[in-house]
Amino acid sequence: MIRVERTVELNAPADTVWKTIGGFGSLGEWHPAVMACRLEQKDGRTLRVLTLGDGAQLTEELIESEEPGQRYSYRILSGPLPVADYTATLSVEPRDAGSVVRWVGTFDAKGASGDIAERTIAGVYEAGLASLEKKLA
Numbered sequence: 611m612i613r614v615e616r617t618v619e620l621n622a623p624a625d626t627v628w629k630t631i632g633g634f635g636s637l638g639e640w641h642p643a644v645m646a647c648r649l650e651q652k653d654g655r656t657l658r659v660l661t662l663g664d665g666a667q668l669t670e671e672l673i674e675s676e677e678p679g680q681r682y683s684y685r686i687l688s689g690p691l692p693v694a695d696y697t698a699t700l701s702v703e704p705r706d707a708g709s710v711v712r713w714v715g716t717f718d719a720k721g722a723s724g725d726i727a728e729r730t731i732a733g734v735y736e737a738g739l740a741s742l743e744k745k746l747a
Contacts, residue, residue, distance in 0.1 A: 692722035
């Protein structure tokens with residue numbers, strides 16, 4: 611199992627950050643790789659279908675959401691990323707007058723080396739957190 615974790619410290623309060631990233635359907639509003647995000651309900655599950663810049667689609671399922679804890683976990687069901695058994699958690703924690711956003715994922719490589727899979731997911735997290743940092747600066 612490969613594990614990737616990235617964090618960013620923000621000057622914005624945790625509640626403000628959570629209002630931006632806390633909705634499972636909000637990824638398209640702050641992640642530069644996501645052109646569109648559509649939520650669906652299927653068999654009692656909440657899914658999000660992400661359309662990426664190249665038109666590829668990624669389908670993810672919400673596993674758990676903790677509003678008071680300002681975190682949610684999800685898994686990838688299908689898509690172009692070189693991963694299998696991918697689960698991740700996105701969370702916000704207060705820190706001094708600001709906050710820390712933490713994105714942690716675990717997965718196996720699929721169709722690529724472990725190094726490529728790890729770099730791909732790290733790049734996804736880094737691009738999203740950098741965009742969030744600009745948005746909330």
